[in-house]
Amino acid sequence: xxxxQSRSAAKVMLAPAxxxxxxxxxxxxxxxxxxxxxxxxxxxxxxxxxxGFDNYTRFVSSxxxxxxxxxTLLIVGGVLFxxxxxxxxxxxxxxxxxxxxxxxxxxxxxxxxVMPTVSGLVWKNMFMDPVNGFxxxxxxxxxxxxxxxxxxxxxxSLTIILSWQWLPFATLILLTAIQSLDxxxxxxxxxxxxxxLGRFWFIIIPHxxxxxxxxxxxxxxxxxxxxxxxxxxxxxxxxxxxxxYLIFQRVLESQNVGLGSAGGVxxxxxxxxxxxxxxxxxxxxxxx
Amino acid sequence: MSxxxxxxxxxxxxxxxxxxxxxxxxxxxxxxxxxxxxxCGKSTLLRLIAGLEDVSSGRILIxxxxxxxxxxxxxxxxxxxxxxxxxxxxxxxxxxAFPLRxxxxxxxxxxxxxxxxxxxxNLSEYxxxxxxxxxxxxxxxxxxxxxxxxxxxxxxxxxxxxNLDAALRVGMRVEISxxxxxxxxxxxxxxxxxxxxxxxxxKIVVLQNGRIEQVGTPLDxxxxxLNVFVAGFIGSPKxxxxxxxxxxxxxxxxxxxxxxxxxxSDSTGTWKxxxxxxxxxxSDTFFHVKCEFQDxxxxxxxxxxxxxxxxxxxxxxxxxxxxHRFDKDGLRIK
Numbered sequence: 001x002x003x004x005q006s007r008s009a010a011k012v013m014l015a016p017a018x019x020x021x022x023x024x025x026x027x028x029x030x031x032x033x034x035x036x037x038x039x040x041x042x043x044x045x046x047x048x049x050x051x052g053f054d055n056y057t058r059f060v061s062s063x064x065x066x067x068x069x070x071x072t073l074l075i076v077g078g079v080l081f082x083x084x085x086x087x088x089x090x091x092x093x094x095x096x097x098x099x100x101x102x103x104x105x106x107x108x109x110x111x112x113x114v115m116p117t118v119s120g121l122v123w124k125n126m127f128m129d130p131v132n133g134f135x136x137x138x139x140x141x142x143x144x145x146x147x148x149x150x151x152x153x154x155x156x157s158l159t160i161i162l163s164w165q166w167l168p169f170a171t172l173i174l175l176t177a178i179q180s181l182d183x184x185x186x187x188x189x190x191x192x193x194x195x196x197l198g199r200f201w202f203i204i205i206p207h208x209x210x211x212x213x214x215x216x217x218x219x220x221x222x223x224x225x226x227x228x229x230x231x232x233x234x235x236x237x238x239x240x241x242x243x244x245y246l247i248f249q250r251v252l253e254s255q256n257v258g259l260g261s262a263g264g265v266x267x268x269x270x271x272x273x274x275x276x277x278x279x280x281x282x283x284x285x286x287x288x
Numbered sequence: 289m290s291x292x293x294x295x296x297x298x299x300x301x302x303x304x305x306x307x308x309x310x311x312x313x314x315x316x317x318x319x320x321x322x323x324x325x326x327x328c329g330k331s332t333l334l335r336l337i338a339g340l341e342d343v344s345s346g347r348i349l350i351x352x353x354x355x356x357x358x359x360x361x362x363x364x365x366x367x368x369x370x371x372x373x374x375x376x377x378x379x380x381x382x383x384x385a386f387p388l389r390x391x392x393x394x395x396x397x398x399x400x401x402x403x404x405x406x407x408x409x410n411l412s413e414y415x416x417x418x419x420x421x422x423x424x425x426x427x428x429x430x431x432x433x434x435x436x437x438x439x440x441x442x443x444x445x446x447x448x449x450x451n452l453d454a455a456l457r458v459g460m461r462v463e464i465s466x467x468x469x470x471x472x473x474x475x476x477x478x479x480x481x482x483x484x485x486x487x488x489x490x491k492i493v494v495l496q497n498g499r500i501e502q503v504g505t506p507l508d509x510x511x512x513x514l515n516v517f518v519a520g521f522i523g524s525p526k527x528x529x530x531x532x533x534x535x536x537x538x539x540x541x542x543x544x545x546x547x548x549x550x551x552x553s554d555s556t557g558t559w560k561x562x563x564x565x566x567x568x569x570x571s572d573t574f575f576h577v578k579c580e581f582q583d584x585x586x587x588x589x590x591x592x593x594x595x596x597x598x599x600x601x602x603x604x605x606x607x608x609x610x611x612h613r614f615d616k617d618g619l620r621i622k
Binding site for chain 2: 190195202
């Protein structure tokens, strides 16, 4: 189909896009690497020369490093668990024929369109505020002391906010997967004596396996980088400092670009380790 | 061992009545074929028997017991679906074992029954493959295997051969017939292909618009169709139906004559016509003959490779004893 000439023409025409993309990725990456080996304090003397792996050891030995990793994993894991579980249930529900199905489906996607900053603020002020929040009113209506969500249950609160944001995405992907399930398979299982739970466990869940891994993969990539939700709600207080947030604090609050860059390199490594694991699982599921 | 009895069974989807109340009795060990054009309600009828659809009125008796409200699993019927409906993530072994596993059999019992079924269906080599790695015919056999391990009261087949190519279809037709002879279990088979119906059935049920047009053995239906619809539907090529003055000669609104019951000659005969298309099959030849009194050409079968040229004038003579007469409602005149 393609001649020698058309192939080389294609290469020439692709080149600008490739070069642009490479520059887009490689320039920030190499700058991060460059700064991570420097003592660079913009407001306290600027570039103070090379320091080798000093930034790397300092970032890891800082007392906030391991808690930040823990918080990151806790939030990511919690959100994944909630969105996948509820996503499966909601997609089963939305797949049933009912009056107003189209409207409900569109409404259901709505949280995904709300900007992270906005949703963080809405949850903080309208739901989780210990004085005027909806939850506080609810607690008082039952005569109990309102929970100070963002300070007492800070990680749980963030997990709830993020789950609310990401549930539509998970549900949408799982809904399309459920719609592709052959109804004759369900009927065959019914004839074979599988009850409701049996059909769910042996037919529907295996059918969804691929979609579930894709949801987990994509969400993990995005959840590792969440920032706005933490910034507008707790600003990293009450143990909600994730790795991303810690890097932000090192660079902007402590004005230590070198240390923050070293943290950035750790984040890249962590994301890649997780990505490799997930890609393996997805690859295994896709090859079946 | 079972006989199935449908009493005044009807089915409505919303306001449209797909199946008006009908009665049907299926005897123990019979091979019954539901046949009809697409949309005639034959699959719906099968699904009513399976319990996958609820009846709108009437009762379904299995072995004399009312099964109308019984769930599909408890009716002890096994179904083979048109798409086979194999579970794609399970191996052939697990697919066949699934109903046993759901019934709570021990894994050794499951294993033994699966091996037995696989042996019967020549699937032993494929037990550890997944459905995606099998050919159409093998998938079909896995679906049948999944049905036979349960030792059901009756088998239900929903157009099981329509996804196979022509050569395989003939082979599977014979295999299913042999399976029926060996198991001697009641089988209900749905198809739109009258050849499948003719070759496999003990009893054919011809359906149109949800109504039963005729029930009988293949030869009953062939020799004495009760109405014009059955006459035209059973037999290949189709029976010639002739209306108008030619039919009134026989004191009927329309007459039917099968292609094999017309004599063709180049000199004398009852009807004069010209040869149109001719189909040479070697063993016999089908001529499409254009007659003045009929828009549609009349199909005639001549044994052997009789050669008549396009446009040649010929004379047709129907065999009187094989002439079917129908009244103005399309019903057979005795």
